[in-house]
Amino acid sequence: MKTQVAIIGAGPSGLLLGQLLQRQGIENVILERRTGEYVLSRIRAGVLEQSMVDLLREAGVDENMDAEGLPHEGFELAFDNRRERVDLKELTGGKTVMVYGQTEVTRDLMEAREAVGAQTIYEAENAQPHDLESDSPYVTYEKDGEVHRLDCDYVAGCDGFHGVARQSIPADRINTFERDYPFGWLGMLSDTPPVAEELIYASHARGFALCSMRSKTRSRYYVQVSNEERVEDWSDERFWEELKRRIPDDVAANLVTGPSIEKSIAPLRSFVAEPMQYGRLFLVGDAAHIVPPTGAKGLNLAASDVNTLYRVMVKVYQEGRTDLIERYSEVCLRRIWKAERFSWWMTSILHKFSEEEDFNARMQRAELDYYTGSEAGLKVIAENYVGLPYESLE
Structure with missing residues (x-):
């Protein structure tokens, strides 16, 4: 089998790249080691930058997003039992973000790909790129007990942090930079109305908390926990009580609780691999970089690479x-x-790093107080949150 661009990974970045290429008449085949149902079951990000929203429109997959997504013109930073709003639209000349879950983005892209008959091969195991520095690269994979070969012009590695794409680059041809944080996010999804119309990022002496949502009837909440914590130790009741302690009193008073749909702990880390290209292989999204979720940049950075x-x-x-x-x-x-930088900064000023009220904790309060009390400071936060513009290739 032969195609122009072989895409490894059928997550949102691989699917979005495939959809955009297909609309320009550029042939592509996507190889995915998991089933389509498994890909859809992964619960991930839900805040889309203005540029990603525009890119999804260009890809022709905006109908459901426009019908079900929630445009947000701002968000709040909460600390010292107070709430400070960052007016994104006002501070950035009209830019906003869209709350629309990664699962929904993935489903829309899957359906669009199926509608035009573009090929995605699920349960393609042991995918391996070959001859990447030649003019004729190819990818081998196993399907139904047989080894198959996909000849191509270029390979896009959209297969995530643990995927084969980055591992296919010789160690002496790539550099990595990383930072692990001493905590993670315990996230809970529930079919309860969101506690506020916009996201609330809360800094508290007990640790960070985030009030988010997936729709007008489904909420997503997070609390900072140590890396030693286990999901099994967190009952729904314990989670709700801890969340209430960390958010402002007036917010906690309006919190509607209910049974969880899903709970999980995500460790926080920063990671970048460079360069993101080796011969005719291109790394895309999590294959090349990871950000802490504090700035809502993970999925959006993948879309930037795709663009x-x-x-x-x-x-x-x-x-x-x-x-x-x-x-x-x-x-x-x-x-x-x-x-x-922005994700590191947001993580650094909002999370608890020590049990003591030390110098770092005072610096966090000073940063929050300064940025929220300065129009220039608010503008810096806003323009980073809505996403910096994509760079032109002209």
Whole structure:
């Protein structure tokens, strides 16, 4: 079998890249080691930057997002039992974010791909790229007990942090930078109305908390926990009580509780691999970088990579601009490091790092007080939260 772009991974980044390429007449095949049902079962991010919303519209998968998504013009930072609103729309000249779950984004992209008959091969095990520095790379994989070969012009590694794509780059051709944080987020999903119309990021002496949502009837809440905690030790009652302690009193008074649909703990880490290209292999999304979820950048950074690679491929196939291939990594990394900085900063000022009321804790309060009390400070937060603009390849 032969195609133009082989995409490893059928998560939202792989599916979005495939959809955009397909609409430009660029052939692609997606290989996914899991089933489609498993891919849809993963509960992930739900805040989309303005640029990602625009990219989904370009991909022609905006109908459900517009019908069910929740546009947000701001969010709140809570500390010292007070709430400070960041007016995104006012501070950024009209930009907003969209609350629309990753599961829904993935489903929309799956259905769009199926509608045009584009090929996704699920349960394609042991995918392995070959001859990546040649003009004729290919990917082998196993399906139904047989080994198959997919010849292609380029390979897009959209297979996540633990995927094969990054591991296919020789160790002496790639550098990695990372930071692990001494805590994680315990998240709970519940069919209860959100406690507020906009997200609330709360800093408290007991630890960080986040009040978020997936819809007008489904809420997503998080509390900071140590890396030693286990989900099994957190009953629904314990979670709700801890959340109430960490959010402002007036918010806690309006909190509607109920049984959980799902609970999980996600460790927090920062990670970047560079360069993001090796021969004809391109790393996309979590294959190249991880951010703490505090700034809502994970899925959005993947979309940013997709945007850059998609536009490179369009130039290659429609204009013969192969010179742009070498620019993929540098263009992506400029935006990635700025998003890493914002996610690190948000994590640093909102989370509890010590049991003591130490120097760091006082600095966190000073940062929050300064940024929320300054129009310039609020503008810095707002323009990063809605997402920095995509870089042009012209």
